[in-house]
Amino acid sequence: MRLIMFCLVASLAASTARAEILFHDRAFADAVVDYNLISGYNDPTSALGRNDWTADMVGVNQWGSEIGTSLGNGGYLTMEFVDNEVGGSGDSDKDLWVFEIGGIPEELQIEISIDGSSWLDVGVADRASATVDYGVGVDIDQYFTVGNGYDTSTRFRYVRVSDTGNNSYNMFNKAGADIDAVAAIYPLSNQTTSVPEPATLLLLLFGLALLPRRRCR
Numbered sequence: 001m002r003l004i005m006f007c008l009v010a011s012l013a014a015s016t017a018r019a020e021i022l023f024h025d026r027a028f029a030d031a032v033v034d035y036n037l038i039s040g041y042n043d044p045t046s047a048l049g050r051n052d053w054t055a056d057m058v059g060v061n062q063w064g065s066e067i068g069t070s071l072g073n074g075g076y077l078t079m080e081f082v083d084n085e086v087g088g089s090g091d092s093d094k095d096l097w098v099f100e101i102g103g104i105p106e107e108l109q110i111e112i113s114i115d116g117s118s119w120l121d122v123g124v125a126d127r128a129s130a131t132v133d134y135g136v137g138v139d140i141d142q143y144f145t146v147g148n149g150y151d152t153s154t155r156f157r158y159v160r161v162s163d164t165g166n167n168s169y170n171m172f173n174k175a176g177a178d179i180d181a182v183a184a185i186y187p188l189s190n191q192t193t194s195v196p197e198p199a200t201l202l203l204l205l206f207g208l209a210l211l212p213r214r215r216c217r
Contacts, residue, residue: 023097025050027183029079033116033158038072040173041065047077051181053101055133068101068180070173071108071163078116078160079182085155086112086184088144094137098161099180100127106167106177110138113158120150124164137185155187 028051032044046069057063071077086096100108105127111119122143125136144150163176 023183026084029182030082031080033080034078036075038075039070039175041070044069044077047179051099053180055131058103068178070175070178072175073169074163074165076162081157081184084184085157087155087187088141088152089186090152092139095140095186096138097135097183097185098125099135101178101180103130104168105130107164108177109162109164111160112156114156116158
């Protein structure tokens with residue numbers, strides 16, 4: 001009976017785990033290269049380093065300009081990776097992670113570059129839900145072609161995020177898409193891990209506690 005209960009607990013834990021991603025310190029963008037921020041929260045350096053916005057920073061617990069920067073309608077921000085670079089993993093896994101913030105999920109146009117001059121458009125990143133505070137990933141491999149000369153050996157030092165003009169612009173300080181941080185996943189190794197929600201972790205611990213007793217009997 002205990003063994004059956006353990007199996008049920010393990011199954012439930014596996015099905016309810018939330019794939020929240022933790023990043024290596026070196027994964028995050030290090031410098032601001034260029035920007036045009038059309039909003040009140042217009043300090044571009046707020047988007048450097050680790051992400052620090054969480055989904056509870058709404059209502060009376062509003063996030064401030066020290067947490068991130070707002071692009072404004074059509075605004076953009078170009079960042080550089082100094083101790084890391086963006087590369088393609090060769091599969092459908094996410095290679096670049098953008099932490100867009102706020103109570104309203106908003107879309108971003110993402111471009112990457114080797115030299116900060118020639119740019120490769122890697123599509124639109126759109127955070128699925130306001131409750132998702134760990135951002136949205138981008139798979140850059142699908143944009144590599146023989147014609148543009150990029151492949152999994154190419155390394156990109158620059159990322160440009162732009163507001164698409166399709167977002168919310170009713171608050172000046174937080175007009176358009178808001179950026180908390182940008183992280184390069186690949187090729188920096190061993191930098192991401194999935195962390196279960198607290199409730200899931202408790203279920204796992206409970207299930208593991210039952211297993212030794214079954215063995216003793």
